[in-house]
Amino acid sequence: MGATSSVYENSSVHDFTVKDSSGKDVNLSIYEGKVLLIVNVASKCGLTNSNYTQLTELYRKYKDKGFVILAFPCNQFLKQEPGPIEETVQYVCERFSAEYPIFGKVKVNGTEATPLYKYLKANSGGYMGASIKWNFTKFLISKKGKVIRRVGPRTEPLSLEDDIQKALEEP
Template sequence: MYKVDLPLRTVLMFSFSTRLIRRSFCVSKQFSILSKAHLKSPHISSVPSISQPVAASFLKSWSCQSIKDPAFLNLRSDHTMATQSSAPQLVHDFTVKDARGNDVDLSQYKGKVLLIVNVASQCGLTNSNYTELTKLYEQYKDQGLEILAFPCNQFGSQEPGTNEEIQQFACTRFKAEYPIFDKVDVNGSNAAPLYKFLKSSKGGLFGDSIKWNFSKFLVDKEGHVVDRYAPTTSPLSIEKDVKKLLEKA
């Protein structure tokens, strides 16, 4: 049998590096190149050697999804964890714009129960929702409830006004004391990152997309999205869910 003497540590280092750089790349060509280079090495007799079939078998066992080395698995695990941790995991991880265009870090609401609503001023649901949102807020704001209203003009163009006009409408007509933020898109490629996160956390009955004005998301004190309600669900009908989260330690 033809025998090629290769340093065992070289085979190990090479195969491990190849796997890290390109997981699905077959190492046979690299093995061939490595073999030719080491045939000419003056130090080849000074280290342990293995035959070509054995080396090839060894390399194959380290390639294409078959690496079992704990150190490598730890590297993959660390990389995966770093990638996952970089993505927002909580509502508190987001920064949004207020009606004046200033940044608002939602981490300031840690410890609060949040009701996040996309609002509109000219919708058939406007009167009932704004009226009940005000009642709910007055009832529970001192216990830790915050309502975050995000105007949106994507449904029937029923929120055409400026931020200033929207705020004046809500605060004057419905005495809204909770914050009303910058106008946003909640669907489509330009959807606000917060709404992409809300939808991915709690899909609707017929898919993730927001269906109309006054869709509602309930968020616990730690920033987890715990429930989603349809536009036709009245704010007062979810009072029991709000109370349950407020009473939770």
């Protein structure tokens, strides 16, 4: 992990540009001053219903206080996000009333992993840093763009509520 983490040592999430679901560049600096929850998502996973339902609940509760969820569809885990991005966005918006940004599909592992996910993995510490294990891995990001906490797929989004509240209270 040494070389990877040193590359991103002085960076923040706000230094990255990603593609939205229409393929347009989005500079994540637009989220400076916001608390973020970055999640790799999939529509056909056994964890889909509970995660998306709770993500929508969290977003509705805290969006007016400076909280944003950034959802990144990923097809790397048993091909559980197989269709075109337009289908994913439609499904998530209709089925789970998602109002938060859903970005273009990404790779979160391997040599083709998006730079944002390389940064997240390198800066989340702990034994999980080397790779993303499954869909719905969550990264809580401070208003300054730094990783506060990483949790695994089976950690329910609502269990992060105390951490989200603390992060929102930070200057």
